[in-house]
Amino acid sequence: MKRTLSVLVQNQPGVLAHVAGMFAARSFNIDSLAVGRTEDPGLSRMTIVVLGDDAILEQVRKQLGKIVPVMKIFDYTGDNLVLRDLMLLKVSAPPEKRAEIQAMIEMFHGKVVDVDSRFVMVEIAGPEEKIEAFIDMCRPYGIKDVVRTGMIAMPRHHRSK
């Protein structure tokens, strides 16, 4: 089962290695991990999608809690979340297919961010299923490159925790 954790950490050298290393050392499975600064320059937030059952997730949370620069851990299981994965995708777009591709991009609320004679680069954000569906749709045209940020998440209702 996929579960989303949001981890607030002190912005210190080595903290990413520490968190990632702990997952590897204890053979927990990371599906995706996204890190970025927060509104506070001293803090970063990691959104980690973990594969595992309740017992595994409990150990993951406890082991994260033992890492000194880790300040807070939010388990978003069961929460009503806004989930976003951001993707850049370069797809082959010969002139005769370009209109068709353009229509598809619009259908997915994507954005063309770069074009040349042979390819278009698309920016698209959304929950995982949408991203995966878009990739599937592009496959027949020939995908040149895909880059994804990994999932980030925010609960819809403010939680005071």
Place this chain on the structure above:
Amino acid sequence: MDNTRKRTRQSGPPETSRKGSEQMTGAQILCEQLLREGVDTVFGYPGGVVLPIFDALYDSPIRFILTRHEQGATHAADAYARATGKVGVVLVTSGPGATNTVTGLATANMDSTPMVVLTGQVKTNLIGNDAFQEADITGITRPITKHNYIVKDTALLARTIKEAFHIAKTGRPGPVLVDLPVDVSSGSAVMGDETEPMDLPGYHVRVNGHIRQIKRAAEAINRSERPVIYAGGGVILSNGSEALRALVDKANAPVTTTLLGLGCYDENAYRSLRMLGMHGTAYANFAVQECDLLVSVGARFDDRITGDVKRFAPHAKIIHIDIDPASISKCVKVDIPVVGDAKYILSEMLDYIEPRDRSDWFARIDALKSKYPLIYDNSGEEIKPQYVIEEVSRQTQGKAIVCTGVGQHQMWTAQFYKFSQPRHIMTSGGLGTMGFGLPAAIGAQIACPDATVVDIDGDSSFSMTLNEIPTAVEHGLPLKVCVLNNGYMGMVRQWQELFYRRRYSKSELGHPCFAKLAEAFGAVGLTAKTKAEVPGVIEQMLKEDRCCVVDFQIAREENVWPMVASGKGLHEMSGLPTDASEMV
């Protein structure tokens, strides 16, 4: 040279009063901060990038114990910490000096020993360049330390050291490594005073257990007909032995301890079941399998304890008292968790415990004790290792600080030395580090100069770190080293005998004459070849005021019994005196 006698401090105010606006070098700040942390002894080994620190130490009242290998320094500091409860401190150079501490750090991390290891590092602007003697020691040791730091600014040094000590000794203790680039220790800064705050917003320790959980646990104990208390290293780490004894006596419950918990309850006492687990007593293991309530205090359900987890304590509700929430329900599902310090929780719980008659349960335990005592055949002329340990236990009245290597001799020590006090066994339980014994004995004797310190070692374990004999000799430490010499890696040989059709692949090894070797190092060397010599040679060993190594040439193929083979239930022990198995 023993540098405690080396020099008295030159004129000027004592280090501890230094503060304010004076510029100090990083090395001086480090020495000063160590004094503020109450450090009196540092173990280690010098090298290029730590020369500024060694130069500052030359003027410091801190005692420095120079070992012959950095691994020895870490084990010595580890045992110093186990013996005193204080933080053990190590100082080594970069690169190979730092990597030589890895085994010691992992050993301390597994057994939750408070330690601070200071490593030198190349200049900050050379880091990452594959500079001479550079190693990414914070990267290497991240998974085997409680936390680690690299200090990049002299102004942050004092605070970092303060944090390192705080983290090492609070909560579930553990080793903390601080990497010190040479320009940081030779640079200068103004040192703040003791009140300078730490910056640890993510580090929380829960000492007080939740009162509701404490009451629930006490009620479960009061209701139980057949409780067993299972006490571990956490009781010793929390200095909770007195509190445990009070609780056990009031609750009138039998108590078993892990290898690392030995001595937290007097093994001579009526309620003691002694050690449980793979090589524990049969009566402790049966009692655990038959109990209706298992109260774990500062113990972590290691796989050497549980045997097949699915069949562990099948009739029992489980209470788990532990300061580390991650220990709870990690291996075994717990019914009543209580997170906090063992001593605090046990003392708090005492008020809610009701005395209860459990004569049926104790009658059952007495029956198990008389049916399955720890025994061995001592009828021949050969020296049996168990006999040597019993004799050492008798002649030291069970009061020695006992260190061990890893292997059969370690298990026999746990079985046949009668521990009655906490902080009296120094053994590598979690990592199982061969070579721990001798350097640990050095650290323990430095910590407790008046104690009798005995290293009960294996021939192969001893061979890994016997280069530390000169350290003991140099400091005039009257260590008693009993080498139980079977000419084998006995524990490996036992497994090969039992599970690999006696094919003793690479587990037999030849040795030099240990007695002569000891003499060459300036220690006393003795040899015992027959059973009759044993009491006399031990008496002589205990009388020596110098480091004394005794080579006991023991029965070569003796096995450790009982034994729970891997994958078996805790009650499925082999090597029991009678073949009858108990119903569980």
